[in-house]
Amino acid sequence: MSYLTKINILVPEGRDDLEYIINTTAGSLEPFNDVVIEFVDAFSKLLLTDTKFKNFPEIVALGFWMRQASIRKVKNDFFNRNTNKLKVSRGLVFHIAPSNVDTIFIYSLIISVLLGNRNVIRVSGKESVQKDLIVGSLNTLFARDEFTKIKNTIALVGYEHNSDINAYFASHCDVRIIWGGDSTISTICAAPVSPRAIDIKFANKYSIAVLSTDALEKLSDEKLNALAQKFVNDSYSFGQKACSSPRTVYWLGDNVTQEKRFWHAVDSRLQKFEHELSDADFINKYTYTCAHAIENKSKKREVKDENLVSCIMTSVESSMDISEHCGSGLFLEARIDTLLDLSAKISRHIQTLSYFGIEPSDFSTWLSKGVDGIDRVVPIGAALDFNIIWDGQDLTESLTREITIS
Known part of the structure; x- marks a missing residue:
């Protein structure tokens, strides 16, 4: 041997x-x-x-x-x-x-x-x-x-x-x-x-996040920045490659102003975060964004010129296919009216759902009705926390x- x-x-x-x-x-x-x-x-x-x-x-x-x-x-x-x-x-x-x-x-x-x-x-x-x-x-x-x-x-x-x-x-x-x-x-x-x-x-496995725009509106700038820092830690610690890091963000509600406010807070937190993104990562994000737009008629959200945060607004249907997602601070986005809008689209490939502004009991009620995927539901900031049940x-x-x- x-x-x-x-x-x-x-x-x-x-x-x-x-x-x-x-x-x-x-x-x-x-x-x-x-x-x-x-x-x-x-x-x-x-x-x-x-x-x-x-x-x-x-x-x-x-x-x-x-x-x-x-x-x-x-x-x-x-x-x-x-x-x-x-x-x-x-x-x-x-x-x-x-x-x-x-x-x-x-x-x-x-x-x-x-x-x-x-x-x-x-x-x-x-x-x-x-x-x-x-x-x-x-x-x-x-x-x-x-x-x-x-x-x-x-x-x-x-x-x-x-x-x-x-x-x-x-x-x-x-x-x-x-x-x-x-x-x-x-x-x-x-x-x-x-x-x-x-x-x-x-x-x-891949992961998602759901945020209530109504809840975001109630946050002071200080509390919003704290939330944004937690989101950055969840998403960028391993270049967004961890299975529990969110790759798609769902907005519960239709307050576009709060969506923009959240992303700008995330970008500001990233200015002090050692993200280790390379030139190749930015090229990969650009390539993915273009391909997604061609295939799904999605639109790029402009956050800041540096593109530390890259966002693609799309439909719920096209937000779930993230097998070719390149990570590195790239987020698909879609808007939903209720959690039930996600039920038929969730697959066994979805591991973690991190959330803000939604009651845990709402998830219990929703998931008990039968959803194919999701192994854990945690507040934003706890996506990378390990548990003996994995x-x-x-x-x-x-x-x-x-x-x-x-």
């Missing part, structure tokens, strides 16, 4: 083979082991206090999510739901991280570690400052003796696309978690996992198994 020599072990530092995690006889830890919780808390504190991370809001959000108070709540909820049940880890989890969101693999890793599993994580070879910082932080923590037990349950690896290596990990794992596009998932699944293992697939799957259930005793 010479192909295994092509694997670069990034974490833990100093390892030159994977025997310690692949063929171990030591077994896994019990869910929510105290040492694991201490490790996650230490990781959280490092991300929240080290000045290297202050310019990466997505990493700060990750650190906030891993706070001990948050993890204790996840633990309590887990055991309260499983009273009088024996829940144990599944064993070895093989995570395949996406290339477009640098930190998403840490969420599934942390949940899996908390549940007592051993973990191999294949990260993208794409250059990423955030990834490098996280790798360095993990190795810093694993240099501490008290975390040796946790170090022996994690292998963060890098390798070029290689079907033999993928098949090797697939044959040994008990769970395979795949983050990626539909074609990537199909390619990876060509190597089947063992008959007793399971696949968890996070495929292509794409409709409860990871604390998927990454454990139940033993019945009678």
